[in-house]
Amino acid sequence: MDDFIFLLTEKEAKYKQVYQQMKILITQGTLQTNDSLPSIRKLAETLQVSRNTTLTAYEQLVAEGYIRGEGRKGYFVNALEPVFLQEQEQEQEQEQEQEQPVLSQPTSNTTSLLVDFRAGAVDQTYFPMKTWRQLANQVLQEPSCYQYGELFGDPLLKEQLVPYLLQARGVSTTSENIMIGSSTQQMLLYVGFLLKDHFPSVLLEDPGYNGAREAFQLHRFVIETLPVMETGAQLDILKHCQARLLYVTPSHHFPYGVSMTIQQRQTLIQWAQQVNGYILEDDYDGEFRYTQQPFPALASIDPSKVIYLGTFSKSFLPGVRLSYMVLPNTLVQPFKERFAHFEQNASSLHQRTMAQFMAQGEWTRHIKRMRLTYKQKMQHLVQELQRQFGPQIAVLGEQSGLYIVVKVKSPLSEQQLIQRAETYGVKVYPTSPFFINQTSEDPLLQLGFSKLTMEEIKLGVERLKEAWQP
Structure with a gap:
């Protein structure tokens, strides 16, 4: 086969995605024994990735026995036992079943990550x-x-x-x-x-x-x-x-x-x-x-x-x-x-x-500048949450820091809220790992804002409203 076109995302290392896609083509039988593969250079150009990416993917496939390199001739598919192929197909079917989201959503709402409310990051725009x-x-x-x-x-x-x-x-x-x-x-x-x-x-x-x-x-x-x-x-x-x-x-x-x-x-x-x-x-x-x-x-x-x-x-x-x-x-x-x-x-x-x-004196100036910047982002995030959700949520910790905690009045669990948000392209974070003996009656989610723009904050909250509506 002369060429491949894979859809690559930013969620995982690209070499790993290339490796997995090639492996699927081999185990499903799309690529047959002794079929030739595109050269490292050609595949890199087709997928618009670096040669190191395709080289690493090929090396992994060689190491696991799926393909072999024959010097200047290139790379070829190895023979696999039929039983092995059947097992692979069964495993893939099981994985596909397990990967179904807990909360089913319309396909049109499934999207890549748009807004990441991760705490612990800084605003690169204002870094000196x-x-x-x-x-x-x-x-x-x-x-x-x-x-x-x-x-x-x-x-x-x-x-x-x-x-x-x-x-x-x-x-x-x-x-x-x-x-x-x-x-x-x-x-x-x-x-x-x-x-x-x-x-x-x-x-x-x-x-x-x-x-x-x-x-x-x-x-x-x-x-x-x-x-x-x-x-x-x-x-x-x-x-x-x-x-x-x-x-x-x-x-x-x-x-x-x-x-x-x-x-x-x-x-x-x-x-x-x-x-x-x-x-x-x-x-x-x-x-x-x-x-x-x-x-x-x-x-x-x-x-x-x-x-x-x-x-x-x-x-x-x-x-x-x-x-x-x-x-x-x-x-x-x-x-x-x-x-x-x-x-x-x-x-x-x-x-x-x-x-x-x-x-x-740069440190003092930096802190003053960032305190004002983060205060504006904090206020914007809280205002958007209150505008979109009203009494459905309560905001904790808005007086200081680089994140807030949102208490959501919802029949959904913390994990369900996180999964539904991700379905709409928004990543929010659990607080349950922080508890030892205590528990929270309502789900508590952590939303960081420091690295986000005002537009991203607004979009993120709007998407959360869509994701969490009854």
Whole structure:
């Protein structure tokens, strides 16, 4: 056969789609034993993909025995046993049956992904690409970039973080107390290694960040839960808990979005003092509060009892893997001794570039610009949801952050709502993975907005209205 035309989508790697389509043609008998296949170059031109794409697909087919290469002659179909072909046909029929959506929809409504309400992305339009590139090029001229970085973080970045944390989050600290890493989860793993011998159990928010839960479970901590409602955490439970270690997101609870009052924060500090424990404060997007000034961090009240965790991923760029941790004085030396022989896993180039970015005032300008941009997107998303759905939905967490949670009053389950939305070209995300012991009576869905345009937000909500209507 001289030519093929496949419909390729963006949902999966293109080489894999080519491989699967070719495999189907062979197993269904459309391509017979010893049939010749188009050359790598010709197939790439026909499908408008790179030669590497078709080459990888062919190599996979060769590895699995479906085709063979005969040097300059090209590629040919191998013989398959008839029984094998029948089994393939049965498997394909079963797969087709299983792939039928739970909620049947008219074929005309089935479409490719148009709007992805994914949280954790940033708006590429406003990323200061030119400035960042210029600073990175300057940093590349420095000899330090051609050596392994400092074990616990670049000194210049830590020096910039000290005044920033005091000014923006109210946290008074020194460079010695700051540790740099690649992610919050990695920092939690390190803290787990440090504390697990003296703190066998940990108290986690329920619902809460499942990435933190995974990190603590990896260390085999006993998990206790702090129930969190839409109105806030149930702190009365603290007096009944055995754990002396608490992980919380007080400035912007994940996922409800509620913030702790100063009274609640003081209660947590008093608890940590009474039990001689520590609070792990995850301030993952504390810069983005839209109704008032960002709340001071919990660590600003008593830094001796709080391990403060911050990240550049949400506020700047996920691809720049930079996070930081502020340790109480009592943990600084034990941490350095425990990890004295571990290499720094955050890019020294990115650390030094971020230090220059902050030193020149670009970081502060970027945060101010993005806070206004994200506030406008947040308001637009909430207004569109209220206009389209009215009392059918309730919006949670619209005061801060880069996502909201939507409570849907519907007989459909969370998964059914997600599937129906995807049928209409919209991707929304579940919150059920964040729950431990608690459950929600109504489906709760997470909608991120940071990387979407105003037009995409409007289109996405309109499609959700079509998808979720009775």
